[in-house]
Amino acid sequence: MAIEINMPALSPTMEKGTLAKWMVKEGDTVESGDVIAEIETDKATMEVEAVDEGTITQILVAEGTEDVPVGQVIAILVEEGEEAEASPDALPEPTKPVVETKASAPADVPAQDVFVEPSAPVVAVTLADPAVPQGTEMTNLTVREALRDAMAEELRRDPDVFVMGEEVGEYQGAYKVTQGLLDEFGPDRIIDTPITEHGFAGLGAGAAFAGLKPVIEFMTFNFAMQAIDHIINSAAKSRYMSGGLVSCPIVFRGPNGAASRVGAQHSQNYAAWYANVPGLKVIAPYDAADCKGLLKAAILDPNPVVFLENELMYGESFDVPVLDDYVLPIGKARIFREGSDVTLVSYSITVGEALKAADMLAEQDISAEVIDLRTIRPLDIETVIESVKKTNRCVIAEEGWPQCSVASDISAQLMEKAFDYLDAPVTRVNSVDVPLPYADNLEKAAVVNADKIVTAVKAVCYSE
Amino acid sequence: MAPKKSTKKPAASPRRRSTKPALYKAADDELISFYQQMLLIRRFEEKAGQMYGMGLIGGFCHLYIGQEAVVVGIQTALKDGDSVITGYREHGHMLVGGTDPKAVMAELTGRSGGCSSGKGGSMHMFNPEKGFYGGHGIVGAQVSLGTGLGFAAKYRKTDNVSVAYFGDGASNQGQVYESFNMAQIWDLPVVYIIENNQYAMGTSVKRASSEIELCRRGESFRIPGEQVDGMNVLAVRAAMDKAVKYCRDGKGPYILEMKTYRYRGHSMSDPAKYRSKEEVQKMRSEHDAIDQIKAVILDRGLMDEADLKAADKAIKSRVADAASYAQECPEPALSELYTNVLA
């Protein structure tokens, strides 16, 4: 019975890959478990094993083919000696949603104002970052590369900087963010730990007391809950408790928030948790340039910094300024897009949704100003207030639970500090108030998206 | 619970793996059942791997292929009322624990017919009716939780035991030792099963553990420990019978280190560059748990090659049915998003 071998999905986020190498040829017999091909994803080269036993009768995708979509038939295998009954293995075509390749610009936006990058979320009428001098040369980097470059530059500059965490060295990072660092800096400075978060977070804080500059990677921030005592009780409070005698210049970094269907225990946003703590700085950047400039700033900062990345953003590419030492100020929000009818505040991955929402709103003649907070603590509420003075409306979008969220805090501050400027209630768009479910449809329904933001904006603009 | 009087003998010296391990004397039908259960896990996991590749399963998916002898040897030694808990590599525990493969596969596809109604996924499966408490994603957490299950068994004055499975990597988490200490001072009936498959993601035991004989990790708590050939279901079962008896007799916790091996990557997205193909091939061809038991079955003349083939075919078709069910079953209703948050 002929069995179709499909391009496999090799990670939760993979949509296509390169068929790097065939390890079999037509006519070869294979057993379950034999490696039949090598496939490159954005993260790694992976081996594909045969699931069924039989003979490879046809190879349908040539070695070296790039961008083969997940699910495409790449070879045909015929089972040995099986009668010609319907094979239980002939599964129907996978029902993966078709991936939109390129978002088109809304019709009513002048073409020259539209800036579309192949893989980056759509950004229309984007303002240049005021921190970058006009005419600066740009290079296209993924968020992953920008983070790595930031660490590499600081490791080169200061011998007291070291990186520690699970799988950061020999494995090259669970999400490949530390790729190449072990080769350049060696095992004394790029240190693989056992799975022992509470221990190495405390060790890092102690090393920072002694003047070193640890960059502690959590494989994800979900696992930092094992270590949160040291982040808060040891790192955040020591300067204060010692009357300023003890410093703890440490960075705790790693992916934060939901990824793709990894379930309730692996999908939490901790921004509001850490933002609650005096003695910490909390950064949650969106694009690659901010990742680079702010991670460098975090490592240079004499305080403990919690640096929240997002796994779904690691493979996204953005322009990053080519500057010798690109350091951004901590605590400064960025107006990503100017507008006059409503202020849309967000941070991290949700900035992308806010920008999409702003595009959709533009089509309906609603002009949204999009603010990327970039730093959650200290919070740049001034920038938000200045914007609200102009727009008189504010919607805050955040991937995370609503109660006691960053959005709640901004809402409270606007009520205290900008009450007279508001023409509508400040509105929060948060994830649904439940642990994140695994099922595809439920997960999609639970997270924040552009549509939900648009609905909220229209409500505060009384436009529907 | 009041700390017990120190009537205990001095630190039990941990028993290492002896050169002649005790082997469980399985009756003929037991042997066949061990074989079938291990094969069911293997075929199920192969199918799950294939379905992941097709995009039908999302998120993380950790396969149990290679480790089948551990769970079959352990679970068959338990009785009603015993509890079991483990991490995210739990499909095999669910299947051997008596959950319908359809419900397990439908959980993997995130459908309404899944054992967690599609809300948990690969890492979060439970069957409390059968004493199985999950399915946990935070490495090491199940050790304290399993100690609590043992506490409940003792608190209720039953002779039930709790089995807490965890990996070699998990054995470096601090809460494991906090749990060991409590279990020993209160004589809790917990069998700690360390599934030492030699790697925690890409980190070998040698690179992460100062004491690589993990059965000795209980020494300073005076918990006896034993190292077992985890590729041999009969060795696993014999060791577990002994450990369970020790716990049921009220003597306190027991540690079994299962030397085992996972053939596949840590999860579906692991490039597995930290070990050689030869190493994996050697384990597969020389130590495979299913091959070993097959040899015993042939040796005793319980089945011939044709019978084995027929058995494999029957299991494959059961798995295929589970796979079809898992694809045909509808996604959960959207209203399910809001249910089960609180009682």
Ligand SMILES: Cc1ncc(C[n+]2csc(CCOP(=O)(O)OP(=O)(O)O)c2C)c(N)n1
């Ligand atoms: C607290 C915590 N830290 C890190 C992780 C990420 N992680 C998941 S599995 C794993 C390796 C665990 O290895 P081991 O305990 O040997 O179990 P195995 O996967 O080999 O069964 C790691 C690091 C996690 N889930 N939880």
Ligand SMILES: [Mg+2]
């Ligand atoms: Mg392991």
